[in-house]
Amino acid sequence: MKLFARESNSASVLAGDDAAALIMDVVPQIMNYLRDEMRLNRLPSLSVPQFRTLVFLYRHPNASLSQVADYIGLKLPSMSKMVNALVVRKLLIRRASAEDRRCIRLRLSPNGLEGLMQSRHRTETQLARILVALTPEQQAGIREALQILRPLFVRRPESAP
Amino acid sequence: MKLFARESNSASVLAGDDAAALIMDVVPQIMNYLRDEMRLNRLPSLSVPQFRTLVFLYRHPNASLSQVADYIGLKLPSMSKMVNALVVRKLLIRRASAEDRRCIRLRLSPNGLEGLMQSRHRTETQLARILVALTPEQQAGIREALQILRPLFVRRPESAP
């Protein structure tokens, strides 16, 4: 199963010139940037997972805790804690499901929607400042690459205990 | 300063179809995957920053603590702690610089080099399993996009206190 230009016993990841090496190198670097950037957002300062949670609930109102946890990639207790913090901050509304009272239904509060919009705007502005250095063709190439990568990195299945 | 297909007051990040939105969506997702994958690596289980540190010292032997911290994106105390753990695990060698005894010189131990190679091999194999679904053209597009993104997301400068 040969995938890259170099043989697998070469130093490709260490040399940094194939897809695997680039992913290991560039993704953590961008992640650091995003974390720092989000933390500097005033008004509702959101962590990256918190921001992603709000975006998910914007797209999927009335989702359950399990559904959000699965998408974000957190275990239920961690997600419960994070959601609770967002509820306390009045960014989310949490209510019991009518059909199955074990489930909760989550949705953005008006406050949460406004905070999300502000955070999005600021993030987009910041990223735009960086991406402005690129040609439209380069930007299109990046969009295309990310769209290809998006469906590939799904959450690992639970390791059977 | 118009950069994207949509106006900035539209819901582009929330719709998820421009470069900024894709970065916010896809990068954390891949990062989660990498974290989980590295954690499952047996032999020397390394966190993502630990792995990056070893790669950096493979490429830059005898670097100082400050140089590594700057590249990885950690403050000195955090980096010092991490390096110390790697020294204790016999993956790194730390010695005082001869010219300036305030500085330390860091390099991989033979153990560290071997651990890095094993970790790299496993990571590459895992990523290859994912990327095998793509055509060579798609892989080339991804490499190109990541190479474009790599120099753009450098560590934020220290906020002046």
Next chain:
DNA sequence: TATTGTTATACTCTATAACTATA
């Protein structure tokens, strides 16, 4: 006095285990 790194301490985030409530 300025710089390099370490130690002390605290905070954030996440996980596992035990528990509650509902089905």
Next chain:
DNA sequence: TATAGTTATAGAGTATAACAATA
């Protein structure tokens, strides 16, 4: 008994502040 979520607790990772050693 099985499932959705919460609470209790612990561990990893990072930051700021105070410190030590060297320049």
